[in-house]
Amino acid sequence: MDLRDSFRNATRAIWAAKMRSFLTMLGIIIGIAAVVMLMAVGNGTKQSILSRMQSSGSGNLYLTAGARSNVLMGGNPEGGAGGFAASRAGVSSGAEITTQDLTYIEARVTYSVVVSPTNQTNITIKNGNTTMSGTGIFATPTYFQVENVTIADGRMISDGDVSNRTRNVVIGNTVQTTLFPNESAVGQLIRINGASYKVVGVAASKGETVGSSVDTAIVLPFSVGEKSFGIAHNRVQRTTIECVDPTQTKVVIAEITDILTLKHKKVDFTIQDVAAMTALVTSAMTILTALLAAIGGLSLLVGGIGIMNIMLVSVTERTREIGIRKALGARERDILVQFLIESSLLSVSGGVLGIVVSVLGSDFVVSRFTTTVITGSSILLAVGFSIAVGVFFGVYPARTAARLKPVEALRYE
Amino acid sequence: MNLIEFSDIRKAYTIGSVTIDALAGVSFDIGEHEFVAIMGPSGSGKSTLMHILGCLDTPTSGTYRLEDHNVSELRSNDLAHIRNRDIGFVFQAYNLLPHLSALENVLLPCTYSTHVMSGRDERARGHELMERVGLKDRMYNRPVEMSGGEQQRVAIARALMMDPPVILADEPTGNLNSKGAREILDIMKDLHADGKTIVYVTHDDTIGAQAERVIRIQDGRVVADERN
Numbered sequence: 001m002d003l004r005d006s007f008r009n010a011t012r013a014i015w016a017a018k019m020r021s022f023l024t025m026l027g028i029i030i031g032i033a034a035v036v037m038l039m040a041v042g043n044g045t046k047q048s049i050l051s052r053m054q055s056s057g058s059g060n061l062y063l064t065a066g067a068r069s070n071v072l073m074g075g076n077p078e079g080g081a082g083g084f085a086a087s088r089a090g091v092s093s094g095a096e097i098t099t100q101d102l103t104y105i106e107a108r109v110t111y112s113v114v115v116s117p118t119n120q121t122n123i124t125i126k127n128g129n130t131t132m133s134g135t136g137i138f139a140t141p142t143y144f145q146v147e148n149v150t151i152a153d154g155r156m157i158s159d160g161d162v163s164n165r166t167r168n169v170v171i172g173n174t175v176q177t178t179l180f181p182n183e184s185a186v187g188q189l190i191r192i193n194g195a196s197y198k199v200v201g202v203a204a205s206k207g208e209t210v211g212s213s214v215d216t217a218i219v220l221p222f223s224v225g226e227k228s229f230g231i232a233h234n235r236v237q238r239t240t241i242e243c244v245d246p247t248q249t250k251v252v253i254a255e256i257t258d259i260l261t262l263k264h265k266k267v268d269f270t271i272q273d274v275a276a277m278t279a280l281v282t283s284a285m286t287i288l289t290a291l292l293a294a295i296g297g298l299s300l301l302v303g304g305i306g307i308m309n310i311m312l313v314s315v316t317e318r319t320r321e322i323g324i325r326k327a328l329g330a331r332e333r334d335i336l337v338q339f340l341i342e343s344s345l346l347s348v349s350g351g352v353l354g355i356v357v358s359v360l361g362s363d364f365v366v367s368r369f370t371t372t373v374i375t376g377s378s379i380l381l382a383v384g385f386s387i388a389v390g391v392f393f394g395v396y397p398a399r400t401a402a403r404l405k406p407v408e409a410l411r412y413e
Numbered sequence: 414m415n416l417i418e419f420s421d422i423r424k425a426y427t428i429g430s431v432t433i434d435a436l437a438g439v440s441f442d443i444g445e446h447e448f449v450a451i452m453g454p455s456g457s458g459k460s461t462l463m464h465i466l467g468c469l470d471t472p473t474s475g476t477y478r479l480e481d482h483n484v485s486e487l488r489s490n491d492l493a494h495i496r497n498r499d500i501g502f503v504f505q506a507y508n509l510l511p512h513l514s515a516l517e518n519v520l521l522p523c524t525y526s527t528h529v530m531s532g533r534d535e536r537a538r539g540h541e542l543m544e545r546v547g548l549k550d551r552m553y554n555r556p557v558e559m560s561g562g563e564q565q566r567v568a569i570a571r572a573l574m575m576d577p578p579v580i581l582a583d584e585p586t587g588n589l590n591s592k593g594a595r596e597i598l599d600i601m602k603d604l605h606a607d608g609k610t611i612v613y614v615t616h617d618d619t620i621g622a623q624a625e626r627v628i629r630i631q632d633g634r635v636v637a638d639e640r641n
Contacts, residue, residue, distance in 0.1 A: 005524055016512060324508045327469060328571070329497020329525035331490045406469040406496075410508070 003341075010342040013314070014349075024310045025350035027303025028389065032354025032382045033361060035296035039378040040362045042289030044371035049281055053274060059246030060146060061253060062272045063239040063260075065095045095268035098234045101260060105241075108259050111252050112244040116142040117236040119225045125171075125218060126191040127179040134175060135217040136192065138225035144203075146242040149214050154186035154201030161221040167197045173205035174215040192218065195228060249273045293381075300385060303350065304393040311343050311397035322401050323409030336402040343394025344387055351386025355379055415478075416578060416610050417443040417466070422475035424461050424633075435461040436472070437633035445578070448602075448611045450624035455616065458633040460583070463614045467500055467581045468492045480578070497525050501572025505584035507564040509556040509571075516552040519543060519570045526575060542570035546600060562593025569600055580604055583614045598623065 014021045102115050116139060123136040143149065144156050152173065161168045169192070176185045185199040197220070206214050225231040243252045253271050261267050315322070322335055362372040424436040435458045443449050453459040464470035465477060468484055471492075477484040479499060487495070502508075509518045519539045523530060530538070543552050546566035556564050565585055572580055582601065586594035598620060605611050613624060621627045622641065629637040 002524075012512060320508075321510055324510060325521070325525070326493065327467070327496055327502050327504075327508070328522045329493050329575075331493040331525070333490075334493075334525055407464045410469065410504075 006338055006341045007345070009338060010345045013318075013342055014346060017314075020310060021346060024306050024346055025353065027306035028300065028347045028350025028386055029303075029354040029357060031296065031300030031303040031389075032351045032386055033358040034299045035293050035385065036355060036358035036374060036378050036382050037362050037366060037372070038292035038296045039289055039381075040358070040372035040374045041366065041370055042285065042292045043373040043375055043378070046282065046285035046289065047373050048371045049285065050278060053278055053281065058274050058278075059243040059249055060274050061241040061243065061249060061256070062270075063097060063241060063256070064237070064270050065097045065268065067095075067267050067270060096232075097236045097239060097269060099236060100234060101263065102236065102239060104263055105256055105259050109252065109255050111248050111255070113252060114142050114146055114242040114244065116140060116146040116240045116242070117222060117238075118143060118240070119222070119229075119231050119235070119237045121225070121229050121231070123192050123218065123229075125175060125179065127188070130179050132175065132178050132216075134172070136225075136229065137214075137217050137219045138222045138229070138231065139219050140222050143219065143240075146240045147214070149206065149219075150204045151201045152204040153184055154199070156201055157219055157221050161200075162223050165223045165227050166221060167195070167224065168200040168221065169197045170201040170203055170219040171199055172203050172213070172215040172217045174213075175218060176202045192220075193229070249275060293378075297385070300389060304347070304389040307343050307347055307390065308393035308397060310346075311339060311394055312400070314342070315339065315397050315401040318401075319404060319409050319412040322404050323406055323412065326404070326406040327410060332402040335404075336398045339398035339401050340391060340394045343398065344390030347386045347390030347393075348383070351383055354386070355382055358382075414445060415442040416445045416447075416480060417441075417612075418476070418478040419466075420476045422462075422465060422472045422477060424458075424465065424470070425473045434633050436465070438475070439630070439633070439635055440475075441628055441635060441638060443610065443612065445610055446605070446608055448605045448625045449613065450621040450627045451612060451614045451630060452616060452618075452621050452627055453630035457630045459614055459616075459630045461633075462630060463581065463583050463612075466612060467502060468495050493525070494527065497522055498528070498575055499577050499579060501569075501575070501577045501580045503565070503568050503572050503580065503582040503585045505587040507556070507561070507568045507588075509564055509567055511556055514553045514555060515548060515559065515567045516540075516543060518556070518567055519574055521571060522574045528575075538574065539570075542573050543567075545573075546570045560593070561589050562596055565589065565593070565597055566600065569597070569604075573604070579610045579612060581612050581614075584616070585613075586615075586617070586620065594620075 099117060102117055106113070106115055119138040121136050123134055125132050125134050137143070139157065140162050141156055141159055144151070151170070154170070157168065157170055160166065169190070171179075171185055171190070179185065179190060180188065185202055188199050189196050190199060191197070203214055203219070226233050226235070241252070241256070243249050250273075253273060256271060257267070260269055325335065359374060362374060366372050419442070420440045422436055422439045423434065426433045426435055439462060451459050451462060461470070465472050468479075472485055475485065479495065482491075482495060484492070484495065496502075509515075510521065513521070516536075516539050519542055520535055523535045540549070540552070543549050546569055548563060548566055548570070551559060551563060556567070559567070568585075580601070585601075586597050589597065601611055601613065602623070613620070615621060624641065626640045627637070628635060
């Protein structure tokens with residue numbers, strides 16, 4: 001029996017029992033839609049986390065005091081307050097990075113790097129009667145380069161601001177809109193922890209990033225930290241080092257580790273790079289996505305049982321037809337293939353409809369709540385799964401049909 | 414030359430602890446181009462005999478030769494092949510597939526044939542056979558749209574599709590009125606005249622009288638084998 005005949009027969013049989021076929025397919029539609037949509041949520045989450053992590057540049061290294069073994073738990077590439085709390089917890093007593101350390105590294109490292117030392121503290125910002133809390137980031141002009149922060153209005157912190165300890169600040173986008181809803185903040189005076197500062201620039205919005213956002217921060221000259229916020233002299237909480245050639249990050253890590261170990265006589269610091277953290281997040285999120293797909297797969301299993309059930313009913317109903325076909329020369333294999341094609345066609349049609357439902361569903365419904373990404377591989381997986389379900393759950397009914405004895409099948413009323 | 418050789422064919426059914434011999438040692442030969450009626454009352458074993466003749470069932474013991482095959486030793490795939498190529502079935506209940514048109518029913522055996530005919534040749538032969546049974550204008554009707562006699566003629570056309578040497582008819586006129594029955598019998602005689610071997614199972618003496626030879630079965634045994 002050639003395949004075209006088989007497909008025509010199968011479509012006919014499915015069409016002949018439209019309602020029943022549709023209800024059977026519905027199980028697969030729901031199953032496939034669940035798998036594809038849950039994977040879309042998993043992939044979407046992964047992608048948004050990765051894009052936040054990589055928004056500060058893939059060639060960045062993060063140098064913090066204190067030796068830590070667990071890279072995944074300790075690191076926070078965006079330098080949020082939470083990240084610093086975590087890194088401080090890991091600092092062994094007395095271990096610290098100083099501006100002298102950084103100068104020492106810069107003088108010795110052979111690759112081209114941009115070094116951005118930062119300190120950070122929570123602050124209260126006030127303009128007139130409006131008050132908000134935010135993060136004070138004490139930084140040098142290199143901060144804007146390594147963290148990809150651009151200026152929307154005014155100018156950056158300058159080297160002069162840093163060396164002169166000028167009370168000039170760059171404010172985040174949210175700070176601007178909260179404190180100065182109707183006018184540009186550039187040139188205005190604001191109060192930070194009670195003291196007066198002049199706004200020289202407004203940073204462009206970067207949206208939500210991992211950890212705290214620059215949008216709710218105020219960037220102050222690095223030297224102002226130790227003068228007015230009680231940060232120890234020359235102390236650097238966190239340093240971002242950008243490798244100008246991102247392919248050389250591993251070598252640069254090794255080099256800096258050697259240089260600093262030599263100076264400190266021990267490894268009392270940690271260097272992390274975005275690539276390594278990205279790899280960890282990727283693998284963790286891949287596991288999460290697989291888990292979500294497995295949960296969706298459960299409903300696919302139920303759909304498959306539905307197919308098996310209906311195929312068994314169909315075999316019983318068509319016992320006489322099977323007998324007639326056998327009398328006309330159908331071999332066991334012919335009958336087996338006929339019913340397998342029928343069950344596969346049911347589940348594949350269900351699978352295709354399920355994909356349509358999931359694409360519509362994730363574009364118009366789920367995407368309102370979270371990022372969804374439907375990948376080609378999840379579509380392929382869904383199609384593959386639905387074929388597999390059709391064949392797997394079709395085998396038993398098809399074998400039952402194929403093994404009917406012609407005499408008994410013909411006698412069936 | 415013998416087309417069919419039945420020697421000491423037995424068929425036993427076991428129901429619970431009781432064994433029933435539906436066929437208790439049946440032997441006969443049927444030559445090429447014969448028109449044989451197999452007759453017997455219901456329960457005589459003639460249905461079982463028919464099923465074994467048609468390779469729809471296998472005997473418990475004994476040897477069945479059809480042409481040059483020892484059918485009693487064949488496996489299910491080979492039996493399917495024989496049913497496809499060597500035997501044309503005509504059943505009492507017509508056994509047409511209800512969702513297919515008359516022509517599609519006639520073409521159905523081609524689906525299972527290893528001898529591949531082109532689609533055009535198949536259809537041409539289907540048309541020719543429908544014309545031969547006088548249903549040229551009913552080719553695209555479904556079985557439900559046809560009378561019993563017409564359905565049985567479609568079944569005969571289907572039986573002829575693969576041009577088998579043997580036509581095996583099991584009470585083909587059992588469900589028909591006398592006019593329909595006469596038409597079927599006439600077609601059978603035509604086929605016989607064209608060289609087919611006809612094995613015709615019936616319990617109707619008037620039909621038996623028109624066969625060349627009558628084999629009578631009773632209680633699973635051949636009780637008479639006469640030539641008219």
